[in-house]
Amino acid sequence: MKIVSFVSTKGGVGKSSSTILIANYLAAVGKSVLVIDTDYSNSTTLHYLESKAGLRGKGFSQAVKTGRLTDNIVSTQNENIELIPSNSDIEHLVLKDDLVLSRLVEMEHKELSLYDYILLDTSQGFNSTINNAIYASDLILTPVLLCQFDMISCLTLQSKIVEAEKMSSWGLFFNGVNQYAQNKNSSHYQYISLYKKTFTQCLNIYLPKTSAVTNRIDRDQKITRKTSEKIFDGVASLVEIITGEPVSEPVAF
Numbered sequence: 001m002k003i004v005s006f007v008s009t010k011g012g013v014g015k016s017s018s019t020i021l022i023a024n025y026l027a028a029v030g031k032s033v034l035v036i037d038t039d040y041s042n043s044t045t046l047h048y049l050e051s052k053a054g055l056r057g058k059g060f061s062q063a064v065k066t067g068r069l070t071d072n073i074v075s076t077q078n079e080n081i082e083l084i085p086s087n088s089d090i091e092h093l094v095l096k097d098d099l100v101l102s103r104l105v106e107m108e109h110k111e112l113s114l115y116d117y118i119l120l121d122t123s124q125g126f127n128s129t130i131n132n133a134i135y136a137s138d139l140i141l142t143p144v145l146l147c148q149f150d151m152i153s154c155l156t157l158q159s160k161i162v163e164a165e166k167m168s169s170w171g172l173f174f175n176g177v178n179q180y181a182q183n184k185n186s187s188h189y190q191y192i193s194l195y196k197k198t199f200t201q202c203l204n205i206y207l208p209k210t211s212a213v214t215n216r217i218d219r220d221q222k223i224t225r226k227t228s229e230k231i232f233d234g235v236a237s238l239v240e241i242i243t244g245e246p247v248s249e250p251v252a253f
């Protein structure tokens with residue numbers, strides 16, 4: 001069981017989208033995945049559940065309060081993906097130290113080992129839940145957009161990651177990359193160069209800006225290599241970094 005969290009202090013960069021795409025890809029190649037939604041906005045929860053009705057309080061903040069992650073797991077329509085949803089009181093959740101989540105995972109290690117991967121979607125900004133996700137993760141992935149605001153927010157996040165001594169577990173990947181990114185005069189080319197100079201942890205992964213992402217998430221249209229090669233290959237590269245080994249290619253995810 002490997003824990004991966006998707007973290008950025010900036011919103012709208014693709015944390016939830018990449019969590020969902022990667023979970024779906026891993027599930028499509030037969031891996032067992034637990035997705036944990038720790039964001040008040042419920043993006044991943046509502047992607048996997050049609051509504052929050054019937055959850056009877058189950059969710060991440062309930063797990064923290066009761067000390068039981070496994071009691072808060074629900075199934076999804078995807079037989080290889082289970083979910084700890086987000087609770088509505090999650091924005092007020094304060095974890096009392098950096099290792100609350102690490103201890104919860106350790107306590108139920110045996111049951112959680114049934115999952116190949118635990119993917120944690122986090123909220124924007126910075127709070128004790130995000131910090132706990134950083135401490136508990138084997139890998140922290142940050143999608144970055146090619147703009148100045150996002151670059152500044154990555155510097156803030158980097159200081160938190162250094163504090164947690166997790167630099168070697170951190171990877172940044174580029175999201176929303178446009179078709180001109182290989183042209184030296186384009187702003188995307190220049191931002192990519194600047195990110196690479198500023199952050200040692202940049203991965204050579206470039207997810208294109210494409211309607212295939214929104215069609216997958218909002219309309220349930222699966223991604224295939226034939227129809228959307230760049231996003232397919234980008235997600236496959238992220239999956240390979242997560243698994244640390246080549247994974248068979250799904251027909252669609």
Ligand SMILES: Nc1ncnc2c1ncn2[C@@H]1O[C@H](COP(=O)(O)OP(=O)(O)O)[C@@H](O)[C@H]1O
Nearest residue numbers: 011012013014015016017176208209210213214
């Ligand atoms: N590569 C992409 N191409 C097109 N749209 C994208 C891409 N990545 C994210 N989006 C869209 O951008 C919006 C914000 O993404 P989201 O994953 O919710 O960000 P976050 O979780 O970081 O706030 C969503 O509407 C999502 O569908």
Ligand SMILES: [Mg+2]
Nearest residue numbers: 015016039043
């Ligand atoms: Mg999100």
